[in-house]
């Protein structure tokens with residue numbers, strides 16, 4: 001059974017999609033790494049990229065083509081700023097040359113080298129891709145990868161093997177919510193304590209908290225940037241950014257000079273805490289993050305990029321508007337949320353190409369609901385109940401992005417996921433979980449069965465729902 005660390009659920013990367021941008025980027029990085037390891041890099045004359053299934057159908061809108069070029073060029077997905085991506089892609093287009101891993105130049109024209117197989121799907125998963133490196137006459141090396149959601153990738157040669165890797169050995173795998181409940185009862189632990197104990201198998205406590213701090217700061221900086229950036233989102237839909245105006249309005253237009261991140265946080269904490277204002281702040285945080293995500297911004301998968309705004313929106317709500325919340329509480333929040341994401345990844349899916357939007361926004365909302373509940377003093381059973389309530393009311397949610405872009409309905413959908421998470425937490429804190437009729441494990445199983453029954457056109461293909469109701473005429477690849 002695959003062992004997953006919370007640091008695999010929360011990965012720093014770039015937008016707009018964890019499965020269609022980050023995954024293919026990582027696959028391309030792995031591919032050039034393999035060429036170098038096999039000492040083939042300097043013989044490569046041409047690279048072909050073949051995208052199948054959902055990767056082909058929404059690949060242009062989700063920037064799969066750009067991600068693959070960035071990965072082949074040697075840019076690191078977790079370290080690259082959005083300006084570097086556009087620079088690299090423009091340079092490849094203007095010189096018609098791509099420098100593999102910054103080392104070896106090959107002729108490259110995206111239109112000729114990237115092939116979209118709209119009507120074909122590889123066997124293991126809807127997000128399949130094949131990369132082929134050739135010399136003047138022969139195939140030197142080829143590899144098939146699957147991007148299985150949340151930025152996770154698997155090579156076809158690894159399918160069926162234990163996916164346990166060196167960075168996650170020793171981590172105890174909780175397969176079900178019931179196991180979490182029993183473990184915490186036996187050991188008299190909260191969920192965050194069980195998660196921390198697990199992560200300590202891999203790194204020191206200092207490093208665990210250092211990495212959690214890094215995740216929190218990337219989330220925070222992303223929200224801040226989104227609240228101080230205006231304009232139209234890229235991709236051709238001409239969607240206006242809205243977070244900046246909302247942020248200014250909520251701050252009563254004070255401090256027009258852009259405050260830094262920490263000054264901005266302080267301003268929010270001093271702002272009017274009435275229900276409607278707080279509710280608007282939650283939307284503002286989620287809009288800001290997902291507008292950044294749509295603009296190739298630096299985000300954290302939570303558990304995916306499309307749903308990257310739900311958890312930070314609830315986390316920022318908790319930090320800014322609830323009492324006596326310390327940074328350590330935020331780290332506890334992330335640990336609980338990560339554990340819930342792991343349960344969904346084990347027993348269902350976090351891939352919209354497999355399960356629709358219930359697998360993205362639904363899972364992120366369940367993660368946030370459980371985390372907020374435990375941080376507010378809820379019991380383990382109440383936290384798991386909150387996750388169950390949040391997912392129960394996302395069951396069946398389809399993925400139908402207009403124009404294949406992660407903008408409509410995605411950006412607003414994060415605001416809804418965040419509010420449902422807070423409502424689920426409120427309900428669970430006022431409930432007796434021993435009287436609940438539906439368990440988290442049952443709702444995870446229901447989500448998985450719903451995913452399997454869902455028509456393929458509602459699974460990140462842009463062939464159904466809003467994607468076909470809203471006529472768009474976007475530029476080609």
Ligand code: SF4
Nearest residue numbers: 306352357360399410
């Ligand atoms: S509709 Fe939902 S699952 Fe589909 S791309 Fe948008 S956020 Fe992701």
